[in-house]
Every structure is written in C-alpha cells, then in structure tokens.
Amino acid sequence: MPGHVILSHGSDSGPDATKVSALAKVAESMGWSTERPDYREDDKLGHAGSIEPRIARLHQRIAACAAQPVLVGSSMGAFVSGLASLELPVAGLFLLASPALIPGSDLAFDVRLDVPTLLIHGWRDDVCPVDEMYEFARRRELPLWIVDDDHRLSEHVDAIGRQFGLFLEQLAKQA
Template structure:
C-alpha cells in the first residue's frame, strides 16, 4: 500500500458522491487505501456551524492514519481539508471547487506552506467565486487548473481523474 487518502465530500452531498467515489476507485486501483468521512450529520447544522464539526471529524481520521495522508476534498470538503493541513502533516492536497471563506464561520481558506497542492475550479462556479481561488493561488504560487464547468465539476470528471492520477504519480 502506498498510503492513505481521505476524501471529503461537499455540503449537500455524501461519502458516495460521484467525484469522491470515482477518485477513491482510481486511487485504490493504484494501491492506495481510501477513507471517506461522512459529514452529513455535521452539515445538518448549516454551513457556518459545520466547519468546526467537519474539521474535528477530519482531524480524528488523520490522527487514526498513523502516517501523513493525502487529503482530497470538494467544496466544503476542500475547505476543511486545507484547514486540517495547518494542524497535521499531510502528504498532499487536491482541492476542488474550493471556497475562499465560509460566511459566518470566521474561517478563511488557509493551508500549510510547502504541502504539494493542486487546485481545480470551474470557470462557471456559481457557488464559490473563481476570483477568490485565483487570488489565493496567486498569493501562494499554487497550481490551479480552471475548467469549463460549474461548481459540481461533473462535466470534467475525466480531466479531474487524469490530473489526480498524475498527482498521485508525483507523490509515489
């Protein structure tokens, strides 16, 4: 086994969501262990209230890994994955459709410097403004792939899978 990947779904979704399921299957076929925390109970409290709850759940999963995991997240899952990297060593971050902040939570996007990171976002994201992630990536000099898609990135799954496979190859 190459290591563990924790895949965090977005709000209004679940651990069986299309993107995290497809990426988990790809990683498992390449010899990685995967886990998909279930945040639905946390999300029932609303966006702002769920940030701390999600972060606590993800931190517990990271601590149970034993070695630094790769964190993959979509939307709110990406946001808490980035924040978790501030508290724990991680092997890398793949962040999809990432919000720059969660209104009302007091939390803004941040991540540990020096962690291999790939950001993927949609040009037509109607939930998380593109300019926020472009500004964040620019300040940190992080790679950002912007696709002709909306917030769900469902039309870009083959491209995301290809990028994820390449990202895994760089970590192996």
C-alpha cells in the first residue's frame, strides 16, 4: 500500500532540484503522495548552521504525516534525513551522496538501523568522499550502491529512479 514520501534537497539547491523532482515523479506514478520541503532559508545559515533548522523543519513535516513517511535526501538532505530518523519513526530511508560529517558541526551522519535503508553514492564524489560512506555502510551492514558518477549523480538519475521504484515496491509489500 503506497504511503507518503518526503524528499529533501541538498544545499545550494531547492525543492525543484533534478534528483528530488525525478524521484518525486517516480513515487507519484506509483500512487505515493510526496512533498519537498524548501530549505533555502535554512541554507543561508551555512552548511553547519543549517543542520538544526533543517532537522526541525523535517521533524514538523514527519509529525504532520498520518503514517510513517519514507525519507529521501540528497547530500545535506540525506544528512538531515538520516539524523531525523533517529528521533522520529519513518518507514524507509533512500539517501544519495550522503556526507559523513559536515565541517563545523559536531554531528555525524547516522541512521536508525531498524529502518529499511538504501545508500547511493558516486565513485567520483569530490564533495562527500565515497570511502567515508563505504566505511559507514560496512560498519552498519547497510546496502550501498556505488555508481560511476560524481556528487551530483546526474549521469544516473534514471537508474536511481528505477532503484527507488524497487525500494518503494518492497516497502509497500511490507506494509
């Protein structure tokens, strides 16, 4: 049974960004409802300064949901989605180009381990090094799909969309 998806864009981006827009389209075509919070005001506080306001905004959106939502995030959106999952129940995490750390912040990326999760990263990511996410996934035994791409993952948007569709199908079967 389809549910609700909250898609969080990265820094220096917006709710109409390529990846979150493409993934919203996939979810909606499968009968899922979607929303894309706008974090651009929060992002004016800088990378480290935007974390807490982004998490607070995401908490509000999660709390407003009738059922546990699926969180999708790209880069900073993935970072705050993972951290939000530690505090509020969610149905799944689909996270792209996740940073392990944000310079200037004491917070480290983490996710709730009892939540279905898929991490996707680019081999050539020069913003969020793949080695850090590989080590994170290895320590937690989480699935990590690494593609031959950079931080934007722009060469794999369609493939990521197909993977997202499979992810949502699995969640719907478990519901």
